[in-house]
Amino acid sequence: MTSLSSFLNSENVSPNLASIFEAIHKASVTVQNEVSRAGLGADIFGAKGSENIQGEQQQKLDVYADECFIREFRLCGSVAGMASEEQDHALQFDESLTGEYVVMIDPLDGSSNIDVNVAIGTIFAIYKRLTPAGENLSDKDFLQAGIHQVASGYVTYSVSTQLVFSTGNGTHMFTLNPEDRDYYLYKKSVSFPEDGKVYSINEVNLDDFNPELKAYAQHCKDKRGENGKRKYTGRYIGSLVADFHRNLLKGGIYVYPATTDSPKGKLRLLYECNPMSFLAKNAGGRGSDGLQDILEIKPTELHQRCPFYVGSPIMMDEALGNL
Numbered sequence: 001m002t003s004l005s006s007f008l009n010s011e012n013v014s015p016n017l018a019s020i021f022e023a024i025h026k027a028s029v030t031v032q033n034e035v036s037r038a039g040l041g042a043d044i045f046g047a048k049g050s051e052n053i054q055g056e057q058q059q060k061l062d063v064y065a066d067e068c069f070i071r072e073f074r075l076c077g078s079v080a081g082m083a084s085e086e087q088d089h090a091l092q093f094d095e096s097l098t099g100e101y102v103v104m105i106d107p108l109d110g111s112s113n114i115d116v117n118v119a120i121g122t123i124f125a126i127y128k129r130l131t132p133a134g135e136n137l138s139d140k141d142f143l144q145a146g147i148h149q150v151a152s153g154y155v156t157y158s159v160s161t162q163l164v165f166s167t168g169n170g171t172h173m174f175t176l177n178p179e180d181r182d183y184y185l186y187k188k189s190v191s192f193p194e195d196g197k198v199y200s201i202n203e204v205n206l207d208d209f210n211p212e213l214k215a216y217a218q219h220c221k222d223k224r225g226e227n228g229k230r231k232y233t234g235r236y237i238g239s240l241v242a243d244f245h246r247n248l249l250k251g252g253i254y255v256y257p258a259t260t261d262s263p264k265g266k267l268r269l270l271y272e273c274n275p276m277s278f279l280a281k282n283a284g285g286r287g288s289d290g291l292q293d294i295l296e297i298k299p300t301e302l303h304q305r306c307p308f309y310v311g312s313p314i315m316m317d318e319a320l321g322n323l
């Protein structure tokens with residue numbers, strides 16, 4: 001079995017970048033431990049009673065996971081600062097201000113699924129800082145286009161705990177071994193199937209879809225395969241990590257468009273769309289906001305939202321109007 005550290009070594013990942021993966025490893029094990037005890041002893045289910053800057057109710061586990069990742073990134077020495085979906089502003093780590101990297105994170109994705117024992121996850125993106133080492137970080141460090149990601153990935157806390165990441169050379173899957181709490185290689189260089197069967201979208205928003213997306217939704221319902229049976233099926237977990245993970249393995253598309261409730265889309269460019277699009281690109285898929293490649297968007301604010309389409313290339317072409 002190939003452990004995470006030996007894999008990173010064999011891929012010539014620099015020691016500084018590898019130390020960030022080690023921080024993610026440690027924090028995710030702590031979060032996984034807490035997730036697996038949900039319902040036992042101290043109650044980690046439920047709302048914290050606070051809201052994040054985007055006006056969303058924070059769950060206890062959102063805050064717990066955020067604290068775990070902040071602690072490990074602060075300690076690791078290679079991270080000069082980070083931005084989190086749960087923090088109002090970007091954080092600068094004065095004790096490691098010479099760190100080469102900044103990290104963007106959604107510490108606990110799929111918050112609405114915490115209390116019902118459904119898969120949730122952590123999503124991260126890693127960039128080289130642009131300001132010189134030792135100087136204060138600035139917006140330009142955090143507001144980089146996704147194309148500049150050095151690495152991205154997610155952890156999914158589910159049937160097993162898996163870490164999926166790319167450092168720009170393929171997208172790889174690791175599984176956490178509960179015995180020694182190390183990650184071991186499960187699949188190297190996974191590729192999205194060219195085409196897929198799964199269409200993942202919250203259809204309650206159908207009336208809000210633009211005409212092209214409405215037509216695509218109808219197409220998914222109508223399309224028959226060569227055997228006369230329906231070509232597509234619907235699957236929507238409501239945790240981006242879990243929906244993306246299934247589609248990556250089985251083939252499919254995930255869409256979260258602009259809606260009346262979320263006119264700019266619900267998902268966050270820096271913490272969700274960019275890291276997932278980088279993984280998709282490295283697995284033969286792609287991410288789009290419906291008009292352009294997600295990775296080309298120049299962010300203007302930390303908590304920026306955007307419509308999101310990601311998945312298998314043929315399904316992406318169909319959804320984006322090349323029917």
Ligand code: AHM
Nearest residue numbers: 108109110111112202238239240241
């Ligand atoms: P979160 O980061 O606050 O959990 O929000 C993101 C989640 C995604 O994981 C998921 O795909 C989506 O929100 C579900 O939203 P909805 O319930 O509107 O379908």
Ligand code: MG
Nearest residue numbers: 106109110272
């Ligand atoms: Mg999220």
